[in-house]
Amino acid sequence: MLLIQCPYCAVERPELEFRYGGEAHIARPESPSELTDEQWADFLYMRSNPKGVMAERWRHVHGCGRFFNALRDTVSDRFLAVYKAGEPRPDIEAPEPTAPNKETGR
């Protein structure tokens, strides 16, 4: 089980207390009615899905209830940083090299 740090509770908690919320920092368009169908579809559905560092939303749903953001390395499944909603994305790159996790073999 993953242990995830909640930036509001300031403790590590088991993954079971959290819900995944998709990619972070996707701003809703200011004027949706002025968008083309392609632009709207892009906002709704298209995600970056990187192999490496990804900024994503999480919610501590069975704890403090807050949404927050996290940087997770999708290769190793390691959390690199967590930060409160509204704070800028930390400038963190994936640790090099992204070696397989010794404990899980992934």
Added chain:
Amino acid sequence: MSEAPLYSAAGDTEAVLAAPGLRVSRTRPLARFAFRGDPAAAGKAGAAFGASLPMTPLAANRVSARAALWLGPDEWLLLAADETAAAIAVGMATALADAPHALVDVSERNVALLVEGEGAERLLNTQVFLDLDPAAFPVGMATRTLFAKAEIILWRLGDEAFAVECWRSFAPYIEGLLVEGARGL
């Protein structure tokens, strides 16, 4: 902590579990509120309630027969054993008249179990996936978490005493798993 009672066991016939070094009891009804508001509203709420609302994550502040538990940055659980919910709500609504907030009476929604004894930590850890060692979960700490699939609020009242606040309809599920878990300790 004061010695004035907040939780009191509902009586011997209501014990869920009584074994050497382990006891689980139902508790008498309390007045309970879910309070939401910003720090300014929380300050006023604490003054009116008689127990200040803690601003520190996972903290609980107990004053005599009242307590305020931090649940989130703008959310607290208020407990009172010495007055009806209706009377408390009137006083707080007056004090909070000009502060945006939500004060919801959840007295009938929640019930609490007391889990006590030297085996309390181990029993809870059959279904609670938190480190309950006193170094990680000291006396006075309170948090929302999961008990198996049921959401609870776990509050450490003493070295060997915990309160488990849960929704009323989940209580039989939690009691059943505690009895089951105690067999395996």
